Amino acid sequence: MNKRSIALYLTIIGLLLILVSGWYISAFVNQDAESITFDGTRAYEDVRAQVEMGSRAPGTEGHAQVVEYIRAELEAAGWIVEFHNSERMGHPIQNVIAKRVDSAPLILLGAHYDTRFVADHDPDQSKRAEPVPGANDGASGVAVLLELARTLPADSVPVWLVFFDAEDNGRIEGWDWILGSRAFVEEVEVSPRAMVLVDMIGDADLNIYLEKNSDEKIRAEIWLTAEELGYGDQFINEEKFSMLDDHTPFLEKGIPAVDIIDFDYPYWHTVSDTTDKVSAESLHAVGDTLWHWVTSQLP
Numbered sequence: 607m608n609k610r611s612i613a614l615y616l617t618i619i620g621l622l623l624i625l626v627s628g629w630y631i632s633a634f635v636n637q638d639a640e641s642i643t644f645d646g647t648r649a650y651e652d653v654r655a656q657v658e659m660g661s662r663a664p665g666t667e668g669h670a671q672v673v674e675y676i677r678a679e680l681e682a683a684g685w686i687v688e689f690h691n692s693e694r695m696g697h698p699i700q701n702v703i704a705k706r707v708d709s710a711p712l713i714l715l716g717a718h719y720d721t722r723f724v725a726d727h728d729p730d731q732s733k734r735a736e737p738v739p740g741a742n743d744g745a746s747g748v749a750v751l752l753e754l755a756r757t758l759p760a761d762s763v764p765v766w767l768v769f770f771d772a773e774d775n776g777r778i779e780g781w782d783w784i785l786g787s788r789a790f791v792e793e794v795e796v797s798p799r800a801m802v803l804v805d806m807i808g809d810a811d812l813n814i815y816l817e818k819n820s821d822e823k824i825r826a827e828i829w830l831t832a833e834e835l836g837y838g839d840q841f842i843n844e845e846k847f848s849m850l851d852d853h854t855p856f857l858e859k860g861i862p863a864v865d866i867i868d869f870d871y872p873y874w875h876t877v878s879d880t881t882d883k884v885s886a887e888s889l890h891a892v893g894d895t896l897w898h899w900v901t902s903q904l905p
């Protein structure tokens with residue numbers, strides 16, 4: 607072998623090395639990009655798992671099961687889980703708080719995990735004493751928060767995920783709406799830059815209008831993010847409903863809060879609020895929007 611062929615030989619080996627290492631690095635980068643993407647299908651599995659537990663109304667077996675499920679999923683995703691225990695109107699309240707690091711939240715994302723005792727809005731009168739399955743009203747918001755826990759990068763601004771208890775039993779003797787979030791705001795000292803609530807966001811026919819009481823600036827930011835991601839059909843840039851929901855106690859305390867809710871849901875508080883009414887695509891549209899909005903926040 608002469609000098610020239612040795613040089614050629616080394617050049618070929620060098621090029622091959624560059625090629626192989628390039629492929630190797632790109633394979634890893636792609637894998638990373640995939641693992642941090644919000645997965646609507648995985649969120650849909652969280653909806654299914656919750657509905658299989660039956661009623662998650664306060665005091666039921668399903669209520670205890672869903673708390674355990676939320677805790678286990680959050681811990682598996684590397685979050686610190688704490689419970690805020692309290693009592694309202696003689697009922698125990700258990701809110702679940704998740705944080706990645708032990709610091710105050712800049713952003714607080716919330717959802718209620720309980721379901722309504724009775725389907726008193728069902729068109730069939732004989733079914734109005736049955737519990738609500740809560741695939742959309744309960745499970746969908748929890749599912750989006752759990753999938754965000756799995757996918758938000760560890761270096762995002764400090765986020766708390768709060769799963770509220772006892773939201774959904776207003777107009778029932780001895781109960782009221784939003785007991786869990788009221789207890790939380792009254793007893794847990796937080797002053798986040800923004801509180802964002804997700805409630806009933808899994809409807810396969812998703813139409814989320816601007817909620818009238820929500821903070822206008824943050825509302826606009828989130829709707830713009832959705833539009834940029836191609837979810838302009840699901841996030842409609844018009845006001846429609848005015849809600850009393852878990853964002854209300856935050857607003858009353860002066861914390862900018864937004865309610866992301868699709869209140870055009872024909873199965874609301876009926877026995878037909880089941881998994882077939884919810885879609886992975888809808889969960890993805892909301893989760894992906896929140897993922898991008900949170901990760902765009904500057905410290």
Ligand SMILES: [Zn+2]
Pocket residue numbers: 722743774875
């Ligand atoms: Zn409800």
